[in-house]
Amino acid sequence: MLTRLGKWINKRWPLSDLIRLGLEEEILGGSSYAYVFGSLLLFTFAIQAATGVWQLFYYVPTVQHAYDSVNYLRTEVPFGWLIHGLHYWGANAMVILLLCHAIRVFTWAAYKNPRELTWLAGVGLFLITLAMSFTGAPLPWDERGYWATEVGTSIAGTVPFIGNLTKQLMRGGETMGQLALSRMFVLHIAIIPGALFAMVGIHLVAFRRNGSVGPWDEAKRARKGQFWPDQLFKDTLSCTILFIILIALVVLAPPPFAGPADPLDTLYTPKPEWNFLFLYESLKFFPGKLEPVGTVGIPALGILVLVLLPFFDRKAEHSPGRRLRAMSLGALAILGLIVLTIVGYYSKPGAGQKKGETSPAASIAQTKNISMGRTLFQSQGCAGCHRVNGSGGNVGPNLSGEGMKGRSMKWLRTQLRSPKAHDPQSVMPAFSALAAQQIDQLADYLLSLKSESAPAVGGASSGATAGSSAAAANVAARVPGKAAFIIGSAEHGALLFEKNCVKCHGPRGTDHVSNPGSTDLMVPALNPIDRSLYNISPKLFATTIDLIIQHGSHPAGPHPVLHMPAFGDTQSLTQEEISDLEAYILNLNGVNRGEITHPGLQPRIFLGAVAGIFALVMVAALGMYFLRKSSGTGKKNS
Amino acid sequence: MDSASPTPGERWESTRRQFMKVLTFILGTVMAAVLAVPFVSSLFGPALRRKNVHWTRVGKLPVLGSGHPTKISFTDMVEDAYLRENVTRDVWIVKLPSGGLTAFSPICPHLGCHYNWDAASGHFVCPCHGSVFALDGAVLGGPTPRPLDTLPVKIENGELYIGWERFEPGISRKIRV
Numbered sequence: 001m002l003t004r005l006g007k008w009i010n011k012r013w014p015l016s017d018l019i020r021l022g023l024e025e026e027i028l029g030g031s032s033y034a035y036v037f038g039s040l041l042l043f044t045f046a047i048q049a050a051t052g053v054w055q056l057f058y059y060v061p062t063v064q065h066a067y068d069s070v071n072y073l074r075t076e077v078p079f080g081w082l083i084h085g086l087h088y089w090g091a092n093a094m095v096i097l098l099l100c101h102a103i104r105v106f107t108w109a110a111y112k113n114p115r116e117l118t119w120l121a122g123v124g125l126f127l128i129t130l131a132m133s134f135t136g137a138p139l140p141w142d143e144r145g146y147w148a149t150e151v152g153t154s155i156a157g158t159v160p161f162i163g164n165l166t167k168q169l170m171r172g173g174e175t176m177g178q179l180a181l182s183r184m185f186v187l188h189i190a191i192i193p194g195a196l197f198a199m200v201g202i203h204l205v206a207f208r209r210n211g212s213v214g215p216w217d218e219a220k221r222a223r224k225g226q227f228w229p230d231q232l233f234k235d236t237l238s239c240t241i242l243f244i245i246l247i248a249l250v251v252l253a254p255p256p257f258a259g260p261a262d263p264l265d266t267l268y269t270p271k272p273e274w275n276f277l278f279l280y281e282s283l284k285f286f287p288g289k290l291e292p293v294g295t296v297g298i299p300a301l302g303i304l305v306l307v308l309l310p311f312f313d314r315k316a317e318h319s320p321g322r323r324l325r326a327m328s329l330g331a332l333a334i335l336g337l338i339v340l341t342i343v344g345y346y347s348k349p350g351a352g353q354k355k356g357e358t359s360p361a362a363s364i365a366q367t368k369n370i371s372m373g374r375t376l377f378q379s380q381g382c383a384g385c386h387r388v389n390g391s392g393g394n395v396g397p398n399l400s401g402e403g404m405k406g407r408s409m410k411w412l413r414t415q416l417r418s419p420k421a422h423d424p425q426s427v428m429p430a431f432s433a434l435a436a437q438q439i440d441q442l443a444d445y446l447l448s449l450k451s452e453s454a455p456a457v458g459g460a461s462s463g464a465t466a467g468s469s470a471a472a473a474n475v476a477a478r479v480p481g482k483a484a485f486i487i488g489s490a491e492h493g494a495l496l497f498e499k500n501c502v503k504c505h506g507p508r509g510t511d512h513v514s515n516p517g518s519t520d521l522m523v524p525a526l527n528p529i530d531r532s533l534y535n536i537s538p539k540l541f542a543t544t545i546d547l548i549i550q551h552g553s554h555p556a557g558p559h560p561v562l563h564m565p566a567f568g569d570t571q572s573l574t575q576e577e578i579s580d581l582e583a584y585i586l587n588l589n590g591v592n593r594g595e596i597t598h599p600g601l602q603p604r605i606f607l608g609a610v611a612g613i614f615a616l617v618m619v620a621a622l623g624m625y626f627l628r629k630s631s632g633t634g635k636k637n638s
Numbered sequence: 639m640d641s642a643s644p645t646p647g648e649r650w651e652s653t654r655r656q657f658m659k660v661l662t663f664i665l666g667t668v669m670a671a672v673l674a675v676p677f678v679s680s681l682f683g684p685a686l687r688r689k690n691v692h693w694t695r696v697g698k699l700p701v702l703g704s705g706h707p708t709k710i711s712f713t714d715m716v717e718d719a720y721l722r723e724n725v726t727r728d729v730w731i732v733k734l735p736s737g738g739l740t741a742f743s744p745i746c747p748h749l750g751c752h753y754n755w756d757a758a759s760g761h762f763v764c765p766c767h768g769s770v771f772a773l774d775g776a777v778l779g780g781p782t783p784r785p786l787d788t789l790p791v792k793i794e795n796g797e798l799y800i801g802w803e804r805f806e807p808g809i810s811r812k813i814r815v
Contacts, residue, residue: 047673054677058719065720072720078683079676233658240665243672479713485722600679610672617668621661628653 021208023228028214030225031234034108035212037101039235040242044094045200047246048132051087052189059139061185063178066141067260071487071594078600085250091133093246095275098129099334106330109318110213116310118210121203123306128196130275135188137273141181143492146261147270149184150176155272155283158295176263216319240614247610251603257583257594259489262576264410267495269348277344278337284347302333373445376438380431388449396428403450406565406572412443422571481568483578484546485539487594493584496577501526504562509588518557527588538593542582549578684719691790691801692717699798702733707742707755707762707773714802729789729800730755730762732773741791741800742775748782750807762786783810 009015027035058073058080060066073080102122105111111119138149153176157167172179214221225231262268272280279299286294313326320327377383385396392399407415414421416439419428431439497509504513509526524530533548535541550568554560567573573581583593601609644652696712707730714727730742742762746753751766761778762771769780776785790801806813 050673050677054680057681068720076684078679080680082676083680229655229658229662233662236662236665240669243669479715479724598683600676600683606676613668613672614665617664621657621664625657628657629650 021205023232025208025211025227025231027212027225027227027231028221028223029217030223031227031230033234033238034104035231036235036238037097037104038207039232040238041094041097041101042200043235043239043242044090044097045196047086047090047243048094049193051083051090052193054083055087056189061139061181063141063181063261066139066181068486070140070142071257075487075594075596076598078598079606081254081596081599081603082247082250082606085254086246088255089246089249091136092274093242094129095133098126102126103330103334107320107327108213108216109313109320109323109326111310111313112316112318113310113314114210115206115213118203118206119310120307121199121206123303124199125196125203126306127303128192128199131192132188132196133273133275135184135192138176138181138184139188140258141261142258143261143265143268143489144258146176146263147268148272148276149180151270151272151280152276153180155279155295158291160292160296163292163295213318244611244614247607251607254603256491257487257489259492259580259583260486260576262574264414264574265576266410267499268492271344274341274345278340281340281344281347369441369444370448371445372438373441373443373448376434376442377445380434380442382442385428399446400449402446403448406567406570407447408572409440409443409447411571412446413439416442478547478551480543480546481550481575481578483550483568483575483582484543486575486579488576488579488581488583490580490583490587490593493580493582493587496573496581497584500567500573501581504564509585513562515555515560515562518555518560518562520555520557523562524555526585529585529589534589534591536591538586538591538595539597541586541589541591542579542593545582545585546578549573549581691803693790693792693799693801696729696798696800699793699796700731702731702739704733704735705760705773706757707732709744709755710798712800727802728752729802730786731791731798732775734774739791739793739798740775741789743787743789743803743805745787745804745807746782747784747787747805747807747812748780783808784812787812 006015055070055073058069058077060069070084074084075081077083105119105122134149134152137145137152139145153167153170156170157163159166168174170180170183171177172183271277279294282298283291283294286292313323315323317323377388383392386392387398387400389400411422415428416431416434418430418432419426420430431442434442497505501509504515504523505511505526506513506523509529512525513523514521515523528534529545533541533544535544546568548564550566552566552569553564555563565572568575568578586593596603600606694712694714696710700708700710702708709728710731711726711728713724716723716725728744730744732740732742734740744752746764746766746769748764748767748769751764753762753764753769753771755761756763760773762773762775763769764780764782767781769782770778771782771786772778775788787803787805789803792799804815806815
């Protein structure tokens, strides 16, 4: 049977033994489609490994470029969308298949003597897969992954005694940054996959030693089947179906562009990935001091139960009908898992976790804050450098009109805490020793300063600064910001639009808000946008509107009451936020910011081709099969 | 059971198994092929992509005098896959007698120095090795092997666009680097 080359190798290396180990197994009760989940997992794992390695041709694990590099792969590399999408959906499929596999094994009682080691390696693989899912999420450094990891590591931080250490070890510091990304990256692509490969080996060898457990019904066990080709054929057929489903998901439900990670974001709802939602939701049952019960207690107990299961449940009985206690406990656990996940999916994070500056209660306390802030402004020596309403130093900028510059609370907080974050050359001392409340009071005070003719942005200032036409000409010469090249999230952009743009541009950019004193007498509508700004190419479209969002613009006319603030120049919006807004505005005008510019083959055409090829193969195969069958039976009859 | 002559049932069973083996192989191969094509082309695609002239908007066309060149600085975005960097570049713009425009790369084609405009003589002069060029870029003297390098230039809606390129210095032919 062996070819000459095979014989040659076999003399020097146990090739045929290995093939025998892989293929030869007698299956009690014959092959079954119930047994395919293990193979499906192995198959998905192979897809994950291949697509994972391939993504490394383009991906870089840096905070600056991770998001852009993934999006470059997704939109500008032929079939990059497929490679990334398969990895994304494969990861999701893996968790589901794992659950199916575990339920199958549990129902058949395949964890019992002598298959304990197979079960233990399986529990190991379960934990490793969850670890892969956890460490993979932050790698694109998008909002989704960033916040999932922020919440995930925070959960780890609640563990008593070692929690904080664990959290900081995972993050590489107190906050999430480059070191966190590097750590997750190395774990995800080197260390955990190594453990995964080893564990798969142990699992498979242990499985082969004792084979499939077979049906619990003695009568059915009498029949015998072979792994090759009976079972492997069923496995391959199932893998093919899964393969087509995965491709269909990639094409019909591509992973969203979640927008670049923005640690300062207050609008985003941070939540873990769906497969950790059960943990996240169960924490809510244990508020305050009891929290560790949810974070460590229950997961540790769950793992302990899984590990000890084969040693506790030692009766040789395999029939689920006669293992009612085990079966009902297992069903209860699965049901709990599913219910918690669904509840977690629909729940909003607890109140008080993220209080935005728009909270109505805040405005009542506002006046008090402002006066406290004024006191701080004097006591902290701010007036030594900054002039307000005619008194104070001249070292720093005049702050008399600070409330009219369109600064956000967030921007001011950062400016006060670490001025160098905005301007590395800044000589302003960092007021990092102030309490959060004091910083907010100072910021409230600064925002209340609206006097004098300090350059106004967006406010009602007649007789604006320089000549409008000169300013407008200036815009064209200025360069687009970083945001123009980032694929933002239109969904998140909608929220930002609601908060920052709706007043002048109307809901969904459709309203015609009047702007007395301008030639058009109206604020330009964004939906549909002026034809001279529109472009069918998302990149060019984004670049054009980016210039206006970054640098602002002054409408033509004698005394326009309203003018477009320079959101980028004044840093009242981050580049990440601007990219989200741009994606939203493009979306309003029917242009997809995440359009695939180099698809290789259009996704839908690819899906059609794949479906066609497999349909053809199956039709040909079944045709041959029935042809042989009829000719075979014909012979038998004669 | 006599192994010498299998019954038709046994013969059919062996055919059925043979069929399963073949189909398993075919399905595996087709799946591998369906993935192999995208995987390979994901590497070839960007590698074989040819860079077109990339136009940079310089801004409003300045007023140009005749008889002397105008030096214009602009910010050019250098793109390398997903990396972008803004670089400031200079070009010399010359109004042709015909009314058209020529843009010269500011880099001397001899050995890559930046040459200057000598208003007194009305020539471009390179300070490094003394190459001299006329207003239209023609060689008037010095070691330079070729005239000044022109750059693609166009005007759209009253705005000037330049297609920045670099050329191999020190050779008589103008070859893009």
